[in-house]
Amino acid sequence: MQGTILVLDGVSTNRIMLKVQLTSAWYRVAQGDRVDGLLPLLRRVRPDLVLTAMFLPDGSALDVRALMQTDETLADIPVVAVAPQNDRAARLRALAAGLDEVLVQPYDDVLLLARIRSLIRSHANTEELRAQGGPQALGFAEPAAGLLAPAPAASVALVTRKSGTGAVWRSKLRTLTRHRLNIHRLDDIHSLLTEPVPDAIVMELGAGGKGLNLLADLRARSATRHAAVIAVPEPCNPNLAAEALDRGADDVMPAGFCADELALRLDTQLARKVRSDGYRASVRDGWRAALTDPMTGLHNRRYAMPALQRIAASARDRGASFAVMLADLDHFKRINDQYGHPAGDAVLIETARRLRTALRPSDIVARVGGEEFMIVLPDTGRRKAQHMADDLCQRINGQSFTLPGCGKPIPVTTSIGLLVSEPGAITLQGAEDVSGLIEQADRALYVAKGAGRNQVSMIQSAA
The missing domain is CATH 3.40.50.2300 (Response regulator)
Structure with missing residues (x-):
C-alpha cells in the first residue's frame, strides 16, 4: 500500500x-x-x-x-x-x-x-x-509541526519562455510579495544554475518537454535540489501539471498563472523550505556532534575507526602504504593532580591544535581516549612516517604549555607508537583487522613508554 x-x-x-x-x-x-x-x-x-x-x-x-x-x-x-x-x-x-x-x-x-x-x-x-x-x-x-512560521524575504526566480511573460508576472507579483523577483528565460538559464541559487523557482511549462526536462535537472543538481519549485502550465493543462508533480515540482497551478494565488503558494512553499532546511541543518549538526570531540574539536573514535578502515582498504587496493600513530601525553595525571582539571583541559586543547597544524589536509587526527590521540597518514611510507612522528614529538616538547592559574609555562612531552603498513602487509577483511592495526600501534606505544617516554617507537604491520 x-x-x-x-x-x-x-x-x-x-x-x-x-x-x-x-x-x-x-x-x-x-x-x-x-x-x-x-x-x-x-x-x-x-x-x-x-x-x-x-x-x-x-x-x-x-x-x-x-x-x-x-x-x-x-x-x-x-x-x-x-x-x-x-x-x-x-x-x-x-x-x-x-x-x-x-x-x-x-x-x-x-x-x-x-x-x-x-x-x-x-x-x-x-x-x-x-x-x-x-x-x-x-x-x-x-x-507545533504544522504551524509554519513566515519565511524571511527570499530570492525567487521566474522562469518563462519569453522575457515579456516574466516581466508581466513580476509586475503583478511585486505588490503582493516581499520576496525578490528575478526573471530568467527558459532558453537561457545559465545564471539560474550558478551562485547564488534562488530559494524558489516559478517555472512556466508549455508544449514540448523543455520545461519538464529542466525540472528534472533542477532536482538532480545538488545546488538546486532543495529549492522550492512551483510549476505553472500555460495554457491550463492538468496532465502537464500532473507530470510536473511526478517530476519533482513542490507545487503546481493547474489553472495557470494567478498572481494572488501564486503569492500564497510561494509563502507556503518557502516557509516549508525554511523548516526543512532547519531539519537538515539539525541532522548535519547532530552527526557532526556525534563524530567530534567537544573539548578539542578533533574527530572522535566513532569517526576515526571507520576512517582508518577506509584508508587501509584503499591502500590495500592500490598497493600503497599508510601509517597509524597512537600519541599519549606523558604523566598527564600529574598535570591534573598538580594544577587541576582546567589546566589539564588546556593542555589537551593546545595539544590538539599543535597536532592539527602539523598534519596534511588528507591526514586524520582524533582524540580516542583521555590523553590519547590517533593519527592516520594515508600514502605514507616508513621514512616519511618516522619524520612526521618525530616532528609531532618535537612540536609537543619543543615549547612549554601556558596554563590557566599557573605562574609559569610547564613542559609537556608525548610518546608515540607508530605502525607503518607497506604494500601487501595487510589483507583487511573487516573491522577486526582495523582493531588489529590499533593493537599493533598500541604495542609500539607501550615500547616507547617503557624506553623512557618522549620518543617514537615504530613497527611494521604484520600480515
Missing part, C-alpha cells in the same frame, strides 16, 4: 466513488462525514493525507484544518479540499488558511492522484528529517 487517506464527505456516494478510485491506486481508505468526532478518528487512523469536501454537514474544510492544528501530531498532515464550484475568493481563503490544495469538481483524476503522491511524498520526507534529527530529537523545543 502507498499510504492511508482519510476521505471526508457528507455525501455517501462521493465517499464511495473516491474509495474505489483510491483503493485501485493502492491506498488504504478510511472514511468520515463530519467535523464532529473527527479528532478521535484522526488519532486512530493516522492518515498520510486528508481528502475532504469543502463543505461538510457541520462545517468546512477550513474547520478540518483548524481542528488538526490543535494537535501537533496531526498538524502537518496534508489536507486537500474538493470544492463544488470554481469560487476564486473561496479558493484563496482556503489556501491562506493552510489547505495544501483546492480542487474544483469535476477535477482531473490524473491530477488528483499526482497531487496526492506529491503531498504524501513531501510529508514523508519531512517526517523522516524530523525523526533523524529535528530540534525535538536533539532536545530542543519546537513549535
